[in-house]
Amino acid sequence: MTDTDESSQFDEESYPSDGSLDYDSEDQDMEDSQFWEEDEEMEPSSDNFGAMSHSEAIQVDHTALAASSQRVLEPEDLLKGQAADVARVSELTALEPWRAELLLWKDDWKVDHVITKYLEQGEKVLREAGMLSDDPVEFVISKPRPDFMCFLCCDEDKATSFKLACGHECCTECYSHYLRGKIQENGSLDITCPMNCKEIVPKPAVMLLTDKKLQAKYQSTLCTRYVRAHNDMKWCPAPDCGKAVKANISVTDESVIPIAECNCHQQFCLACNIDEDHLPCPCKVAARWLEKLRDESETMTWMSVNTKPCPKCTNPIEKNGGCNHINCTQCGNHFCWVCLGDWAKHGSSNYQCNMYSPEQAEEDQKSVNAKREQLDRYMFFYTRYNNHRDSAKLDEKTYKNITKTMETLQKEGKMTWLESRFLPSSFEILRQSRQTLLWTYAFAFFLDAQPEREIFLKNQEDLELHTEGLSELFEYKWDRIPGAKVNFLDKCSYLKSRRQKLVEHVMKGMEERNWKFLN
Amino acid sequence: MNALPKRISKETERLVKEPVPGISAAPHDDNLRYFDVTIDGPTSSPYEGGTFKLELFLPEDYPMVPPKVRFLTKIYHPNIDRLGRICLDVLKSNWSPALQIRTILLSIQALLGAPNPDDPLANDVAQKWKEDEKTAIQTARDWTKEYAKA
Ligand SMILES: [Zn+2]
Ligand SMILES: [Zn+2]
Ligand SMILES: [Zn+2]
Ligand SMILES: [Zn+2]
Ligand SMILES: [Zn+2]
Ligand SMILES: [Zn+2]
Ligand SMILES: [Zn+2]
Numbered sequence: 001m002t003d004t005d006e007s008s009q010f011d012e013e014s015y016p017s018d019g020s021l022d023y024d025s026e027d028q029d030m031e032d033s034q035f036w037e038e039d040e041e042m043e044p045s046s047d048n049f050g051a052m053s054h055s056e057a058i059q060v061d062h063t064a065l066a067a068s069s070q071r072v073l074e075p076e077d078l079l080k081g082q083a084a085d086v087a088r089v090s091e092l093t094a095l096e097p098w099r100a101e102l103l104l105w106k107d108d109w110k111v112d113h114v115i116t117k118y119l120e121q122g123e124k125v126l127r128e129a130g131m132l133s134d135d136p137v138e139f140v141i142s143k144p145r146p147d148f149m150c151f152l153c154c155d156e157d158k159a160t161s162f163k164l165a166c167g168h169e170c171c172t173e174c175y176s177h178y179l180r181g182k183i184q185e186n187g188s189l190d191i192t193c194p195m196n197c198k199e200i201v202p203k204p205a206v207m208l209l210t211d212k213k214l215q216a217k218y219q220s221t222l223c224t225r226y227v228r229a230h231n232d233m234k235w236c237p238a239p240d241c242g243k244a245v246k247a248n249i250s251v252t253d254e255s256v257i258p259i260a261e262c263n264c265h266q267q268f269c270l271a272c273n274i275d276e277d278h279l280p281c282p283c284k285v286a287a288r289w290l291e292k293l294r295d296e297s298e299t300m301t302w303m304s305v306n307t308k309p310c311p312k313c314t315n316p317i318e319k320n321g322g323c324n325h326i327n328c329t330q331c332g333n334h335f336c337w338v339c340l341g342d343w344a345k346h347g348s349s350n351y352q353c354n355m356y357s358p359e360q361a362e363e364d365q366k367s368v369n370a371k372r373e374q375l376d377r378y379m380f381f382y383t384r385y386n387n388h389r390d391s392a393k394l395d396e397k398t399y400k401n402i403t404k405t406m407e408t409l410q411k412e413g414k415m416t417w418l419e420s421r422f423l424p425s426s427f428e429i430l431r432q433s434r435q436t437l438l439w440t441y442a443f444a445f446f447l448d449a450q451p452e453r454e455i456f457l458k459n460q461e462d463l464e465l466h467t468e469g470l471s472e473l474f475e476y477k478w479d480r481i482p483g484a485k486v487n488f489l490d491k492c493s494y495l496k497s498r499r500q501k502l503v504e505h506v507m508k509g510m511e512e513r514n515w516k517f518l519n
Numbered sequence: 520m521n522a523l524p525k526r527i528s529k530e531t532e533r534l535v536k537e538p539v540p541g542i543s544a545a546p547h548d549d550n551l552r553y554f555d556v557t558i559d560g561p562t563s564s565p566y567e568g569g570t571f572k573l574e575l576f577l578p579e580d581y582p583m584v585p586p587k588v589r590f591l592t593k594i595y596h597p598n599i600d601r602l603g604r605i606c607l608d609v610l611k612s613n614w615s616p617a618l619q620i621r622t623i624l625l626s627i628q629a630l631l632g633a634p635n636p637d638d639p640l641a642n643d644v645a646q647k648w649k650e651d652e653k654t655a656i657q658t659a660r661d662w663t664k665e666y667a668k669a
Contacts, residue, residue, distance in 0.1 A: 123610055151524065151616075151617065152582055152583075152616050152617075153524060153525060153526050154524070154525040154526040154528075154529045168617075174616075178583055178616060181580070181583045193613075193615040194615065194616050195615070195616075195619060196615035196616075196618065197616035503653055513626065
């Protein structure tokens, strides 16, 4: 099993102790959730998380702007989703729910696939999923058979025992003890019979033999697997959040950037592993940029006086000592520090740089220059990208002062709390704009020459100008704030529309597959 | 320490009464969870003629967790490292409480007869085993002569 980090987010209370709710909870779902009911009626075969139209599903405008309608899923929602899938498979295959659940687990919760496969292949599928017999099973703790000796503890006088369809009987204590170990190691529907046979211990058996705390851990492992199995679902990456987000659109469509926002305000991309809003960059471009950042951080040292790039491989070489014969450790190139020419042509004893053909030298110098030019170009975008990252950090400081300012305004009788609510919402606009702005530099870095590029750059310039404009307002002392309210609101609405315009322009190009990126 | 679980006494009893050919295992008098083990190198393996000492310890949670086993005698084998640790699936993820000390020792004996350089613990040995099996086997023989003389 794989993960440990996602387990702590489940508290024991959110789970039924007997597992009963998991299988027959449909009625309850109908009662407490209206969209659920609608969904069931409209489109019985679709997933269980409600239609896009549900008002809560639409987050703040910028995610909608990314065409990402989404739904935040609490642990209970995940359990309900699983229960509904189980109920559906169980209904259409006439299998007991616990068998349906094992099939779903085995085939990554692909409901329709599981149903078809079972209807086509029958019992074979059950064997493969760890159900060795299809006799009806009752999961009960019972009195052991007369000549019973528990194989695990070798005791003969145990009051109760348990066995699965495979018939391997162990005393209840040993069975529970065994399950505890497996669950703590993130086992779930892959835990087999302790007697080393292939029979899987299904959920009702686990529920029967474990305490509440272990059941919660077990359910959480199941949920982790459930979320993993869906490419349109992802755990919120914020530590200790414990919620997942589901997209109600296709996340595999490359013309879409499904940036999700959790109820805890963490933003992350549902299609790639970047845990922030990387609009307007398509995932691939954003990933390339981050890779570039990693690569270049090493080569930055180039610019320092004592290093030169190796003319062959551009590995930065530091000259130590007076000898001009340089041997590149990366590619093995021998070259001359003074003219960067091939050392072999300098003669063995007393080198003369003028022995070297000026054309060749020019050629070499050109390639070095080209490399430097590339680096300069990168530095241009990197500096701006990084600047906005740093500014974003400073903005966070500003944000902390906002509450103080609001308190002061109220105390001095200048503005009520309600009247000063525009400050935090303006800040949110500022934060979003800066976030988009910094990624525009990554986008622009890879953007090939094309007419639309000019429009993009113009939009970027505009966004930058007005982001800084709004940012400045936040520097005002508290007593200037009431007078600046209109200014705040104007700047915000303008900035918002600038950001929207820029993102929409990029998205439109993506839909039409118009953007050409450099290789 | 708690009283010795019945399971352990039973296993020990059987190991002594019906020993496996080529394997011996005896618990310490002062710690019945700690066993001195010897395994004879299987015939027609590079370890033939050697007697290898191992230590085996049954953790508190045994049999829910596997026993801890380690070679004490120096051995040249791709699945056994310098410290005598053994790379064997049944000692790790494939452990099941249905297995016993006996089955584990048999698996180790089998491992001596069939080294598996594709799942190495001692990388340098495995490398050698793959590149130049002849020399590797000779080294294993030499080590057996030098360190595992009965
Ligand atoms: Zn028992
Ligand atoms: Zn079994
Ligand atoms: Zn969250
Ligand atoms: Zn992405
Ligand atoms: Zn020199
Ligand atoms: Zn080089
Ligand atoms: Zn020169």
